[in-house]
Structures are given as C-alpha cells and as structure tokens.
Amino acid sequence: MHITLRNILQVMVALAIFFSCTEEVEPGLEYNEDLCFGSSDSYEMFLDTRDSIEYRTIQIGKHVWMSENLKYMPEITAHTSLNPNEECYYVYDYSGTDVNEAKSTVYYSQLGVLYNYETAVNVCPEGWRLPTKDEWTEMSKIVGRSLNTGYEAYENLEDNPYDNDTLFFMAKDIASACMWLKSNVENSAGYSPNSNNKSKLSLLPGGFLTYNGFSSLNEIGYWWTSDTENNDHAWVGSLAYNKKSTGVIGANKDLSFSVRCIKE
Numbered sequence: 654m655h656i657t658l659r660n661i662l663q664v665m666v667a668l669a670i671f672f673s674c675t676e677e678v679e680p681g682l683e684y685n686e687d688l689c690f691g692s693s694d695s696y697e698m699f700l701d702t703r704d705s706i707e708y709r710t711i712q713i714g715k716h717v718w719m720s721e722n723l724k725y726m727p728e729i730t731a732h733t734s735l736n737p738n739e740e741c742y743y744v745y746d747y748s749g750t751d752v753n754e755a756k757s758t759v760y761y762s763q764l765g766v767l768y769n770y771e772t773a774v775n776v777c778p779e780g781w782r783l784p785t786k787d788e789w790t791e792m793s794k795i796v797g798r799s800l801n802t803g804y805e806a807y808e809n810l811e812d813n814p815y816d817n818d819t820l821f822f823m824a825k826d827i828a829s830a831c832m833w834l835k836s837n838v839e840n841s842a843g844y845s846p847n848s849n850n851k852s853k854l855s856l857l858p859g860g861f862l863t864y865n866g867f868s869s870l871n872e873i874g875y876w877w878t879s880d881t882e883n884n885d886h887a888w889v890g891s892l893a894y895n896k897k898s899t900g901v902i903g904a905n906k907d908l909s910f911s912v913r914c915i916k917e
Contacts, residue, residue: 722765
C-alpha cells in the first residue's frame with residue numbers, strides 16, 4: 654500500500670495517525686556518544702575530505718552504511734524557506750543563516766544536517782550515495798532475520814499501512830541507544846532504549862523540517878532514499894519511538910530530512 658503526502662493537510666494527518674498511541678510517554682535518554690554508538694571496535698571509519706569530518710560505518714549485508722547522519726553543510730538556508738528546486742541545508746532548531754554558528758550548535762554535532770530532496774541526492778561524498786527504497790527495505794529484512802529481536806513479518810499489509818513492503822519488528826536493532834522517547838510498546842525504539850542498536854546502524858530521532866517548522870525531535874527520524882514516486886514526491890525511510898519496525902513512505906521533496914549514505 655502506497656502512502657503519499659500530497660499536501661500539507663495530508664502531511665499533518667499522516668503524522669497524527671503515525672504518532673497515535675495510548676501509552677504514557679516519558680522523556681527519553683539524553684545524548685551520550687558512548688551510549689548512542691557503543692564500542693568503537695564495532696565500526697570502520699570514513700573521512701569525508703570535503704570538510705574533514707569522520708564517520709562511523711558498518712556493513713549490513715552487501716552494503717556499507719554510515720552509522721551517523723551526514724553533516725556536510727557548505728551553506729545554511731533560512732528555515733522559513735522551503736524550496737524543492739534549490740539546494741537547501743538546515744540544522745534542527747537553528748533559525749539563523751550563519752554556517753559557522755549553525756555548526757557550533759549541539760544539534761548539528763549530534764544529529765547532522767537536514768536536507769531537501771534536491772540536495773540529498775547529490776550530497777553524499779565521492780564513492781557514496783543515497784540508498785534506494787529497496788535497499789532500505791532489504792536492510793530491515795537482513796537485520797530482522799540476523800538479529801531476531803521480536804522478529805515478525807507483516808504479511809498482511811492492511812494491518813500496517815505505514816509499511817509499503819514486507820518489513821520486520823526490528824526497530825530496536827537499528828535505533829541508537831540514546832535520545833529516543835520512552836514507549837510502552839514492546840520491541841519499539843523507545844522500549845528500554847538502552848538495549849537498542851545491535852546492528853550498530855545507530856539511527857537517531859533527529860526530527861525533520863516541515864511547513865510548520867522543525868518537528869518531532871526525540872520522536873522520529875526520516876532518511877531520504879534516492880527513489881522518487883513522481884515529480885513532487887520521493888521515498889523516505891522512517892523510524893518512530895513507538896513503532897516496532899522501520900517504514901518507507903512518500904514525502905514532498907521540499908521537506909527536509911536526514912541522510913545516511915551507503916558505499917557504492
């Protein structure tokens with residue numbers, strides 16, 4: 654089943670449904686690098702020579718994934734300006750236009766940069782690229798099968814309309830062990846989050862930028878894929894604090910989400 658956010662009304666309705674949950678939510682863990690990522694021995698390192706930033710990487714199946722959100726940001730865009738046809742760079746909760754100032758913020762250091770689609774498809778370093786929609790889905794299947802935390806397949810997609818492919822209960826295995834709001838939903842990213850991240854993919858709940866401003870820090874992360882649904886919408890991988898699996902949804906190209914690159 655395909656879900657596309659056609660306009661702002663659909664965006665907000667979809668998000669309201671996505672976050673609907675009856676459990677009582679408590680504030681999650683603070684950012685802590687050692688807790689978020691675990692032992693450094695688990696990772697290989699990659700240096701982006703464009704800005705000398707080093708990233709943790711991990712192999713899942715046949716692909717090497719960045720285990721941190723991309724931080725490349727040669728310029729900064731005013732957060733009130735959303736444009737699908739121009740390159741745009743944002744830092745969560747930053748409202749200025751000074752690159753150095755934006756890079757000095759806590760959220761840039763912890764969560765990287767939010768990009769619109771036009772930027773995301775070209776922003777990965779040489780030798781790296783955005784994952785495709787199918788590669789995001791395949792990653793979830795590999796993690797679900799190999800680590801087997803609450804493993805279960807959605808065979809009936811009508812039971813889970815936010816997944817448009819057969820995905821698995823493996824949110825805890827790909828979520829970082831910090832920053833997630835706590836949830837009572839067993840096997841969700843926010844359920845006992847300090848036991849997350851067996852895969853070492855370390856997905857962080859970095860929120861996103863929509864027409865109403867920055868939203869959903871500590872609750873959700875969105876990551877662009879390279880695949881488009883049509884001229885206005887592209888596919889986005891998602892993970893929420895109270896969901897048991899990752900999903901892939903359609904989103905407007907002028908919204909801004911995180912980026913995880915994979916090695917070519």
